Amino acid sequence: MSDRAPFAKMNGLGNEIIVADMRGRADRVTAAAALVLAANPVTRFDQIMAIHEARTPGTAFFIDILNSDGSSAQACGNGMRCVVQALAAESGTKAFTFETVAGILNAREHEDGLISVDLGEPRFGWKDIPLAEEFRDTRAIELQAGPIDAPVLHSPSVVSMGNPHAVFWVDADVWTYELDRVGPLLENHPIFPERANITIAQVTSPSSLTMRTWERGAGLTQACGSAACAAAVSAARTGRTGRTVDITAPGGHLTVEWRDDGHVILTGPAEWEFSGNFDPRTGVWAREIEGAA
Numbered sequence: 001m002s003d004r005a006p007f008a009k010m011n012g013l014g015n016e017i018i019v020a021d022m023r024g025r026a027d028r029v030t031a032a033a034a035l036v037l038a039a040n041p042v043t044r045f046d047q048i049m050a051i052h053e054a055r056t057p058g059t060a061f062f063i064d065i066l067n068s069d070g071s072s073a074q075a076c077g078n079g080m081r082c083v084v085q086a087l088a089a090e091s092g093t094k095a096f097t098f099e100t101v102a103g104i105l106n107a108r109e110h111e112d113g114l115i116s117v118d119l120g121e122p123r124f125g126w127k128d129i130p131l132a133e134e135f136r137d138t139r140a141i142e143l144q145a146g147p148i149d150a151p152v153l154h155s156p157s158v159v160s161m162g163n164p165h166a167v168f169w170v171d172a173d174v175w176t177y178e179l180d181r182v183g184p185l186l187e188n189h190p191i192f193p194e195r196a197n198i199t200i201a202q203v204t205s206p207s208s209l210t211m212r213t214w215e216r217g218a219g220l221t222q223a224c225g226s227a228a229c230a231a232a233v234s235a236a237r238t239g240r241t242g243r244t245v246d247i248t249a250p251g252g253h254l255t256v257e258w259r260d261d262g263h264v265i266l267t268g269p270a271e272w273e274f275s276g277n278f279d280p281r282t283g284v285w286a287r288e289i290e291g292a293a
């Protein structure tokens, strides 16, 4: 087993992704390697998507997801699109069935290059998200940030898209809120025993919303695919929009469809930036020299 594994630096709507090719290896990308790659401005990322051999019949690959703080994530919609684009470019295959710790999911690249990922069914039960205490109605839970008598953000919708999300509805422009300040407080609030991804969303029409996300384990990002799904599902569930929603994130546009069968489909682009190889144990890396064998 060579100690170096190939990787591609990519992005999904500015969500910074490293796709690591761990096929044919028994080890996994360590938290230490993630911290080293995250600290370098060239390889800085929000998530590492590590492609491993399949563990379950009927799936093509197992995908291990790491945040930039070295923690594990169960879902990453934008990262899955990068994985699909990388594998489609290599194999010509356009449709894949993957496994993650959250379960099995399907994804495909379309003729126009956009990629759809089926993130499965959202879960709304307080234990599923999980929350630290019982809330019967997770469309709006008691939680707020800012002064007690004049909260800046309050009553989020909460949902699991495989990973935990809280969506705070706002009337004003999402850029007027200090998400870099309140994000870490809410991410680590005791109501979320596994922390949570924190989104601020403004509904702009019955079929569109604008959002920003403070990601668990990664901080402010240009886009967060599972949060886009969480916001769209929560908007439909609270009567704010229909079941197909155009999402505007700082990094660009995504479409989310909450199908009648309950599955949530995220569609958007993926972009390759450069390739290299790295040591999954230490994070030491080198850029691939163009034209080299």
Ligand SMILES: N[C@H](CCC[C@H](N)C(=O)O)C(=O)O
Pocket: 015, 046, 047, 067, 072, 073, 074, 075, 076, 077, 078, 079, 163, 164, 197, 215, 216, 217, 218, 221, 223, 224, 225, 226, 227
């Ligand atoms: N960027 C990802 C989300 C990563 C989620 C991660 N921050 C967590 O749940 O810990 C996405 O496109 O869905």
